[in-house]
Amino acid sequence: MRITKWLPPAFLLAVLLLVLGEMGARLFFAKSVSGRFEYGYSLNAGFDECPDGTVKLIRAGGRRFHPQSFKKHRPPGTFRVFVIGDSVPRGPSFKGGYPWLLGQELRERDIQAESVNMALPGYGAQRCQVVLRKALEFEPSLIILHVNDSNKYEDEREYRRSQEFKSWHPRNWPMKVFIFRRLYEAKMEKVFWRLVPEQVRLKFAVNDPDAQVAASENASEVRDRIKVARETTAASVALAQAHHVPLLLVTQCRLLTDGTRSFHFEDHGLDDLGRSLTGQGVYHLSMKEVFSPLPHARSYFSDSGHLKRSGHLLLAQAIIGKIRQAHQHLGLTAFNIELQSKSY
Amino acid sequence: MSFITWQYLLFLPLVLVLYWQLPGRGRLVLLLVASYFFYACWDVRFLALVLATTIIDYLCALSIDGKKTGTVWVLLLALLPGVWLSGCSLFLPASGINWLIVAAAVAMGLAFFTGHELIWRLAPEKRRRAYLILSICFCLSILGFFKYFGFFLDSAHNLLTFMGLQPNRVLLQIILPVGISFYTFQSLGYVIDVYRGQSPACASLLTFATYDAFFPQMVSGPIERGRHLIPQLERTQVFSPDYLQDGICLILVGFFKKVFVADNCAILANYAFAPGTPLNGYWAVLGVMAFAFQIYGDFSGYTDIARGSAKLLGIDLAENFRFPYFSRNPSEFWGRWHISLSTWFRDYLYIPLGGNRGAKWETIRNLGVTMLLAGLWHGANWVFVLWGAYHGVLLILYRVAPALRFLGDEKSSSLGRGILAVALMWILTLAGWAIFRSANVHQLGLWLAALGHWQAGISLPWASSALWLLIHIAPLLLLQILTWKYRDETSLGHLPWPARGLIYTLMLLLIVSSTEHDTEFIYFQF
Numbered sequence: 001m002r003i004t005k006w007l008p009p010a011f012l013l014a015v016l017l018l019v020l021g022e023m024g025a026r027l028f029f030a031k032s033v034s035g036r037f038e039y040g041y042s043l044n045a046g047f048d049e050c051p052d053g054t055v056k057l058i059r060a061g062g063r064r065f066h067p068q069s070f071k072k073h074r075p076p077g078t079f080r081v082f083v084i085g086d087s088v089p090r091g092p093s094f095k096g097g098y099p100w101l102l103g104q105e106l107r108e109r110d111i112q113a114e115s116v117n118m119a120l121p122g123y124g125a126q127r128c129q130v131v132l133r134k135a136l137e138f139e140p141s142l143i144i145l146h147v148n149d150s151n152k153y154e155d156e157r158e159y160r161r162s163q164e165f166k167s168w169h170p171r172n173w174p175m176k177v178f179i180f181r182r183l184y185e186a187k188m189e190k191v192f193w194r195l196v197p198e199q200v201r202l203k204f205a206v207n208d209p210d211a212q213v214a215a216s217e218n219a220s221e222v223r224d225r226i227k228v229a230r231e232t233t234a235a236s237v238a239l240a241q242a243h244h245v246p247l248l249l250v251t252q253c254r255l256l257t258d259g260t261r262s263f264h265f266e267d268h269g270l271d272d273l274g275r276s277l278t279g280q281g282v283y284h285l286s287m288k289e290v291f292s293p294l295p296h297a298r299s300y301f302s303d304s305g306h307l308k309r310s311g312h313l314l315l316a317q318a319i320i321g322k323i324r325q326a327h328q329h330l331g332l333t334a335f336n337i338e339l340q341s342k343s344y
Numbered sequence: 345m346s347f348i349t350w351q352y353l354l355f356l357p358l359v360l361v362l363y364w365q366l367p368g369r370g371r372l373v374l375l376l377v378a379s380y381f382f383y384a385c386w387d388v389r390f391l392a393l394v395l396a397t398t399i400i401d402y403l404c405a406l407s408i409d410g411k412k413t414g415t416v417w418v419l420l421l422a423l424l425p426g427v428w429l430s431g432c433s434l435f436l437p438a439s440g441i442n443w444l445i446v447a448a449a450v451a452m453g454l455a456f457f458t459g460h461e462l463i464w465r466l467a468p469e470k471r472r473r474a475y476l477i478l479s480i481c482f483c484l485s486i487l488g489f490f491k492y493f494g495f496f497l498d499s500a501h502n503l504l505t506f507m508g509l510q511p512n513r514v515l516l517q518i519i520l521p522v523g524i525s526f527y528t529f530q531s532l533g534y535v536i537d538v539y540r541g542q543s544p545a546c547a548s549l550l551t552f553a554t555y556d557a558f559f560p561q562m563v564s565g566p567i568e569r570g571r572h573l574i575p576q577l578e579r580t581q582v583f584s585p586d587y588l589q590d591g592i593c594l595i596l597v598g599f600f601k602k603v604f605v606a607d608n609c610a611i612l613a614n615y616a617f618a619p620g621t622p623l624n625g626y627w628a629v630l631g632v633m634a635f636a637f638q639i640y641g642d643f644s645g646y647t648d649i650a651r652g653s654a655k656l657l658g659i660d661l662a663e664n665f666r667f668p669y670f671s672r673n674p675s676e677f678w679g680r681w682h683i684s685l686s687t688w689f690r691d692y693l694y695i696p697l698g699g700n701r702g703a704k705w706e707t708i709r710n711l712g713v714t715m716l717l718a719g720l721w722h723g724a725n726w727v728f729v730l731w732g733a734y735h736g737v738l739l740i741l742y743r744v745a746p747a748l749r750f751l752g753d754e755k756s757s758s759l760g761r762g763i764l765a766v767a768l769m770w771i772l773t774l775a776g777w778a779i780f781r782s783a784n785v786h787q788l789g790l791w792l793a794a795l796g797h798w799q800a801g802i803s804l805p806w807a808s809s810a811l812w813l814l815i816h817i818a819p820l821l822l823l824q825i826l827t828w829k830y831r832d833e834t835s836l837g838h839l840p841w842p843a844r845g846l847i848y849t850l851m852l853l854l855i856v857s858s859t860e861h862d863t864e865f866i867y868f869q870f
Binding site: 008171 | 858
């Protein structure tokens with residue numbers, strides 16, 4: 001009687017429902033939420049390792065992988081390529097990105113290849129390294145690390161968030177309840193992102209894009225980014241070498257225009273970085289070198305950094321060229337003659 | 345400190361625990377300290393303004409009531425805001441208080457002291473009136489300077505420039521203190537009530553200061569009347585579990601309205617009314633509808649949290665919203681929207697001007713003046729004046745046009761006519777919100793022009809965004825339907841407990857699904 005005076009049945013029911021919901025969420029949604037609040041610094045987020053030995057890449061834990069699957073242990077005779085990077089290698093669509101096109105090109109050359117797109121939008125060198133660490137567990141034949149310098153701001157911001165979330169701070173308390181997290185994510189990813197146009201969302205979340213733009217234009221920020229990208233990429237190379245996994249560094253370039261028809265490419269020193277890191281099992285491909293000789297290079301770009309599908313195809317073929325050069329080191333005993341360019 | 349911060353969620357339980365442990369006067373001391381702390385979290389300097397308003401109105405009300413306060417005591421109190429600012433200057437150098445500001449505060453205190461002492465020498469009836477005028481002049485001067493001085497200076501500059509003159513521009517960076525319109529009006533209302541004999545002067549400075557700065561309602565209302573709140577503060581409350589239940593329920597509904605409804609509708613409204621946004625008719629309508637629910641959810645949500653917080657302390661605050669979007673005419677709308685402000689203007693401006701007792705043109709004049717000032721109360725911007733004028737015109741039209749008066753008749757039992765009247769009033773209210781939300785007259789013009797363009801290519805696709813809006817207003821409408829019969833937006837007590845339990849759970853889940861962005865309450869700027 002006294003308890004119901006203080007806690008009436010309606011409140012008790014609400015608490016009971018929340019407790020049940022929490023238990024249900026922990027049972028049924030544990031996979032998709034795991035790592036979400038490590039903001040990309042979780043080793044396992046998005047990698048769903050099934051009991052039958054299949055690894056599924058899922059959109060979970062803040063990692064919006066293109067859904068794909070592969071066997072945990074590389075099937076004999078398979079040339080397995082993992083592409084790690086940001087929104088550039090992720091592509092305008094799954095089949096429009098160079099990782100998928102690369103797989104197609106390799107299979108066209110009778111190579112039993114699987115090319116897995118592990119690129120994630122907004123991922124800089126630090127978070128790419130976390131993905132690389134996980135990818136090394138799955139016996140890759142080659143890892144393509146797309147090196148860019150434009151996401152350091154996001155890397156830092158997400159790192160800060162991940163640390164904040166681990167803290168005792170009361171503002172994070174509600175989201176430590178599993179059911180709340182799940183609901184919040186479901187709303188953000190399935191309702192907010194789908195229903196509200198991107199332009200509206202960007203205008204609403206005015207702070208982050210503003211800071212991003214400011215950071216991308218500030219000269220000292222650019223220098224700082226290159227320094228961090230250089231150090232982190234060097235560490236990633238060392239990591240791959242320690243696992244005896246060949247690594248191809250694809251260095252990003254930026255298309256700069258002056259408002260007229262003229263344009264040029266800028267690599268922010270990433271090409272020098274790529275060249276300096278080549279060595280035992282480490283190869284380098286410069287996007288600038290691929291695109292700058294082309295008379296209509298501009299037509300391959302959808303903006304200053306992102307490629308159209310035709311640009312991805314061109315890049316995939318350039319990677320094929322690199323693979324062909326190094327095919328013996330990569331364990332490819334035969335490599336068919338070069339095919340004519342074509343579109344899929 | 346805002347209600348929707350984690351700080352408040354720690355602050356409130358702490359105050360509650362201490363409050364119910366302390367004896368009578370101790371509770372008032374706690375409430376006053378907590379209220380000043382709550383306000384100082386925004387800006388410690390502006391506590392001087394709260395102190396000044398409190399002291400002026402406390403002393404004037406006592407004098408109006410014929411109670412003489414000792415000269416030394418008046419002098420000390422009058423200098424208190426200056427002392428506070430001196431303290432800020434000495435101990436908080438970053439506050440930017442210099443000795444010029446301190447000197448101005450001291451001079452103001454001395455001017456008040458001199459006026460106060462001189463007026464006491466007048467004959468009793470003249471004296472009462474003079475103290476009322478003294479209070480009104482000082483309080484409105486503070487409000488006028490901090491809220492409207494820059495606005496009128498800018499407007500005068502623009503006007504002179506428009507006339508071909510080249511005036512020197514005087515730039516004053518005046519920060520608008522949070523909640524200044526609310527506590528100034530609340531304090532003024534109290535003094536006028538004392539003058540009219542509708543309320544006794546509060547003898548205790550502690551009680552009056554707590555009334556003036558009571559943290560749940562200080563910065564965004566409801567604007568409380570002294571005769572309603574002061575007796576509750578003076579009464580020694582005995583804790584009841586009902587306070588806990590009712591308070592938590594109100595706070596939950598308030599958070600639901602603010603975090604789930606208002607903040608999500610704000611995404612669309614902010615986009616539609618952002619400078620440079622290409623608008624077509626669909627987005628113009630969508631944007632203003634989103635804003636209508638944003639401002640309603642935001643402000644009524646704030647009020648519910650304020651009422652809930654006060655309820656946890658055993659104190660009832662006035663109801664401020666009662667289904668405003670179901671009004672059939674503008675008069676009913678103002679009886680349901682921001683009730684404490686509209687009744688303030690009714691009691692202290694409209695009725696003293698003559699109300700509707702005189703000739704028709706006098707009623708029209710009184711309505712016009714009242715609504716213009718009510719518009720200006722909302723902010724130092726011509727769009728607010730225009731918004732007030734627009735509502736004034738609506739009130740007048742519904743009085744003079746027989747067809748509108750017939751349609752908006754509240755006593756009519758015809759369902760069809762009722763629906764038509766509510767629909768028309770809703771459209772008229774939306775047009776008013778378009779004025780209110782526009783940053784300036786130019787943007788309002790763009791919004792109106794967009795209503796003439798319904799081609800899809802001009803703006804973003806609108807259908808999915810409309811669905812987003814619907815998702816966020818449907819639960820609110822459902823809540824309103826459930827509570828409509830009981831004439832209280834938050835009254836869920838009549839529902840069976842399992843239904844209430846489900847509603848509480850659902851509301852909590854909807855709140856936590858929307859915690860991405862911290863957005864401030866709209867009415868803080870007023």
